[in-house]
Amino acid sequence: MSFKSLLYTAIVLVILVKSGVLSNPFASNQDYVEKYEGQVILYATTWCGYCKKVRQLMKKNRIPFTEYDIEKSPEGYAEFKELGGRGVPLMVIDGEVIRGYNPSAILEGANNL
Numbered sequence: 001m002s003f004k005s006l007l008y009t010a011i012v013l014v015i016l017v018k019s020g021v022l023s024n025p026f027a028s029n030q031d032y033v034e035k036y037e038g039q040v041i042l043y044a045t046t047w048c049g050y051c052k053k054v055r056q057l058m059k060k061n062r063i064p065f066t067e068y069d070i071e072k073s074p075e076g077y078a079e080f081k082e083l084g085g086r087g088v089p090l091m092v093i094d095g096e097v098i099r100g101y102n103p104s105a106i107l108e109g110a111n112n113l
Contacts, residue, residue, distance in 0.1 A: 036092045040065040040110060043080040043090040050101040051089045057103055063110045065091075 042058070042065050044051035058065050068076025070088065080090060083097055091098040093109030 034095070036095045038094060038113060039092065040094075040113070041079075041092045042067045043070050043076060043083075043085060044088050045069060045071050048088050053101050054089045054091065054106065057106060058110075061107060061110070 040058075040063060042051070042054055044054070044067060046069060055067070057063075068079065070077045070080045070085070080088075083090060083092065087100070089101060091106060091109075093106065094113055096109050098105050098109065
């Protein structure tokens, strides 16, 4: 592979990471821990069945959380993309990113707050 090809590939990768299409493989989890410390945040949509299950789980276990509808909230969508979001539900519990409906991880994270 020539230097020119490597340079073009690197530029394309940087653009994809900056636009949120790809997550940054070099990003530190520490950034998320500091930004979301002590918080429970759900990134969801109104039509998602698994998002509904997460809401029910949170309410049943009396776990307070902040929800962003990524289709209606520009701020929520931007954070979702920053976290490498590709599908919902996506949660951040005390800086730990949880993708999909994972009741045991959700409850474990919330119980550690």
